[in-house]
Amino acid sequence: MLAVFLLYTSIAGGTPQLRPSQLNGRTGEITIVGQVVAPVQRSGRTIRFRLKDVEGSSSVRLPVTYTGSVPDMFKVGRDISLKGRLRGGTFLGAPGTLVTKCPSKYSSKKT
Amino acid sequence: MPELGRAALIVCLGLAVYAVVAGAIAAWQRRQRLAESAQNAIVASFAAALVGSAVLFTALVQNDFNFVYVADHTSRELPLGYTISAFWGGQEGSLLLWLLILTGFSAVAVLLARRSAPSLLSWTVPILGGVITFFAFMLVAVSSPFATQAAPADGAGLNPSLQNPYMLAHPPMLYLGFVGLTIPFAFAMGALAARRTDELWIVVTRRWTLVAWTFLGFGQLLGAHWAYVEVGWGGYFAWDPVENAALMPWLAATAFLHSVMIQEKRGMLKIWNVVLVIGAFVLALFGTFLTRSGIISSIHSFTESSIGPWFLGFIGIVLAGSILLVLARLPLLRSKTRLESPVSREASFLYNNLLLVAFCLTILWGVLYPILTEALRGEPVTVGPPYYNFFLKAFGLPLLVLMGIGPLIAWRRASLRGLGRTFAWPAAFALACGVILVALGAGSSIPGLVGYTFCAFALASIVLEFVRGTRARHALGSSSWPGAFSSLVARNRRRYGGYIVHVSIVLLAIGIVGSSAYDTISDVQLRPGQSMSVAGYDLRYRGVEESRGANAQEIRAVVDVSRGGEQLGTLRPGKNRYFAEQQVSNEAAIRSDPLNGEDLFLIADQIDGDTVFLRVLVKPLVNVIWIAGFVFLGGAAIALWPDAREQRRLAVRYGRSEALARA
Numbered sequence: 199m200l201a202v203f204l205l206y207t208s209i210a211g212g213t214p215q216l217r218p219s220q221l222n223g224r225t226g227e228i229t230i231v232g233q234v235v236a237p238v239q240r241s242g243r244t245i246r247f248r249l250k251d252v253e254g255s256s257s258v259r260l261p262v263t264y265t266g267s268v269p270d271m272f273k274v275g276r277d278i279s280l281k282g283r284l285r286g287g288t289f290l291g292a293p294g295t296l297v298t299k300c301p302s303k304y305s306s307k308k309t
Numbered sequence: 310m311p312e313l314g315r316a317a318l319i320v321c322l323g324l325a326v327y328a329v330v331a332g333a334i335a336a337w338q339r340r341q342r343l344a345e346s347a348q349n350a351i352v353a354s355f356a357a358a359l360v361g362s363a364v365l366f367t368a369l370v371q372n373d374f375n376f377v378y379v380a381d382h383t384s385r386e387l388p389l390g391y392t393i394s395a396f397w398g399g400q401e402g403s404l405l406l407w408l409l410i411l412t413g414f415s416a417v418a419v420l421l422a423r424r425s426a427p428s429l430l431s432w433t434v435p436i437l438g439g440v441i442t443f444f445a446f447m448l449v450a451v452s453s454p455f456a457t458q459a460a461p462a463d464g465a466g467l468n469p470s471l472q473n474p475y476m477l478a479h480p481p482m483l484y485l486g487f488v489g490l491t492i493p494f495a496f497a498m499g500a501l502a503a504r505r506t507d508e509l510w511i512v513v514t515r516r517w518t519l520v521a522w523t524f525l526g527f528g529q530l531l532g533a534h535w536a537y538v539e540v541g542w543g544g545y546f547a548w549d550p551v552e553n554a555a556l557m558p559w560l561a562a563t564a565f566l567h568s569v570m571i572q573e574k575r576g577m578l579k580i581w582n583v584v585l586v587i588g589a590f591v592l593a594l595f596g597t598f599l600t601r602s603g604i605i606s607s608i609h610s611f612t613e614s615s616i617g618p619w620f621l622g623f624i625g626i627v628l629a630g631s632i633l634l635v636l637a638r639l640p641l642l643r644s645k646t647r648l649e650s651p652v653s654r655e656a657s658f659l660y661n662n663l664l665l666v667a668f669c670l671t672i673l674w675g676v677l678y679p680i681l682t683e684a685l686r687g688e689p690v691t692v693g694p695p696y697y698n699f700f701l702k703a704f705g706l707p708l709l710v711l712m713g714i715g716p717l718i719a720w721r722r723a724s725l726r727g728l729g730r731t732f733a734w735p736a737a738f739a740l741a742c743g744v745i746l747v748a749l750g751a752g753s754s755i756p757g758l759v760g761y762t763f764c765a766f767a768l769a770s771i772v773l774e775f776v777r778g779t780r781a782r783h784a785l786g787s788s789s790w791p792g793a794f795s796s797l798v799a800r801n802r803r804r805y806g807g808y809i810v811h812v813s814i815v816l817l818a819i820g821i822v823g824s825s826a827y828d829t830i831s832d833v834q835l836r837p838g839q840s841m842s843v844a845g846y847d848l849r850y851r852g853v854e855e856s857r858g859a860n861a862q863e864i865r866a867v868v869d870v871s872r873g874g875e876q877l878g879t880l881r882p883g884k885n886r887y888f889a890e891q892q893v894s895n896e897a898a899i900r901s902d903p904l905n906g907e908d909l910f911l912i913a914d915q916i917d918g919d920t921v922f923l924r925v926l927v928k929p930l931v932n933v934i935w936i937a938g939f940v941f942l943g944g945a946a947i948a949l950w951p952d953a954r955e956q957r958r959l960a961v962r963y964g965r966s967e968a969l970a971r972a
Contacts, residue, residue, distance in 0.1 A: 212678060212690040220688065229691060242834070243915060243922055267542075267914040267924060270469075270884070270893045 218249045219256035229281045230289055235259055236274045252277050266293030314364035314455040321357035322445035324350045328438030336431035347434045348419050354441055355412035362409045365454050369395055374460035384466035384889040386860040391472050397480045398467055401454035408444040410488040418492050426513045433499025440491055443623050452616050466889035475535035482528030483555055487593040489521025494590035497583055501634050506641045511569045512959055516949060522562040523945040529555050530938040541897035543910050543926040548697040553672045554596030561589035564665040571658050579642040587631045594624050650722040657715040668704040702756055706763055712811050713767035716774050739766035757826030768815050771808050806948025813944055816937035823930025831925050844927040846909055847871045853919050861885040866913045866921040882911040906932035
């Protein structure tokens, strides 16, 4: 049973989940998890912003370009996850994969 | 007031600890009076939890912002209904709800079992007490709902996506389900500890398991419907860790509900049943842990809270304790009978169990995968919907076929030729459906076509079973066909209630297949006056409307809908800007077609001035999923309905062993 799952996950593969500081020029498909840093520029359905590590003191600010639907909760300071690839130093998000994580879903005070 | 709440919880904790200690001593030394005192402590702990809950409830209704919990989760503008739902909107409140339901269920179960199965209670009471102790301790020492502060002018308000009627019912239902699984677990462990390895614990807890399982199932459907109409991304289930957290114990409980029938009829699968009931309970705890610990990132996740390690510790204790107990009683649990043939009713139950458990483990593996890979490789790797969808097809489709075969196949040993005769009609019906569907163009999705053919097979064999049964009753002298049908169901509620639940699962499958395999999605940017067409619908965008609601600014894109020249009305997808919470939420607009169950689903992704970015989804048959929910409830209610004849039969069967145990 376990072997089947292992086999499936090793063939079809999952998506590695990384922080901006861990990216180091990797170009495969990954899910990036980070905190949105200002400014956020919008043009039509495309938004551009930077991501930093949620925790730790890394100074990496990863530029991100994303086109597609943006969740209600998206704003500067939110933690988000986004699937996509690194292209020429900019992380290109796949449409519809932007997910905001609320640090605390039920108490909006602390956000 | 907060002092009263705190005191009530401390009393509850004290009573639970007493139930553990006194109950264990009483069971050890067979002291009847002390055992009854421990039972009373369980009942009294419910009263204490009730007082604590009443304090929080009153504080919420009165907007008493001296309570940190009330200030964090409500505001003055919040309507009363949602102020009440804030009871379970936060961590401390939901733990209190856990405790309230747990003590309530335990009290009723103890009082009922006093009469029907006193010999089981001796060790069950300390086990129930142990679970209550854990939750009461969490509320007293780790996560108190009665923390106070200097009252702020207004509260922080409730998260807008929770301001929905579904949130009044969905979380409590899931809790009723999660907590309900404690009862069969406690009785199973109590029976093992008392060396009673017959089916009495199964008979005593059958209704508890059914009730918990029904709430868990219906609660999940409510959650799915909430996600569909309120979260507004156009789907109803996303394999999110928290959704999985509720699905796993439900699958384990489903397997358990089926496999106990084998133990009742044939005395087999005793160890398996105990393992399943432990699994279901531990998965329910694990589900609460997942939602509360923030260990796995999900859209539902909460702050990394202090209760995670406590839960993990408790799960570890429960798991270790129950496994040790099962190992110690292993010699007593050996089956008297063996499987006679791989083609029989028993075998088909066994296959169904293996598939359900395999699917449950699939989900567990997917949920744990990021944690495992992070531990092994240093970076978490997540598996997404493709992983789950693959295994849903791999295990779900055979389950549909088994659901058709199981009820019609003979016990012990069935001949292959007899099988062919029995299933000629359903198979022919399924094939005919397949051919018609291909002619209608359903061949565009092979999994969809296979799914529908299997659904047709299962449905046909269930109908066949009902037809046969009704005929038999009619032949026995029932005056009319409807009379024969209703007496058939009434005389064997458990069985035919179960078949009706099977029908609901087929309906669920039909809805899921239709809305996922045959949907249409299109994204379009529209300016006022512009039109678009999708899947037969014509949409014309008129412009933006703004209005002020009770607690939010409401912005709507006005879209006229028509099909083939016929006006179908106006839809208003848009966004709400909440004042107190300073948040925006998407408000999707849905048009349901009552004739074919199809939904036209509009999302205003973005509104720039008067330009709207519209996402249009057409989801065929999605409404069948919600209908399935009601059929599910109906079937479960029939299976649960008290049956005097059955009670008498069981009383005769277990009365003798009960008298022996007492002697």
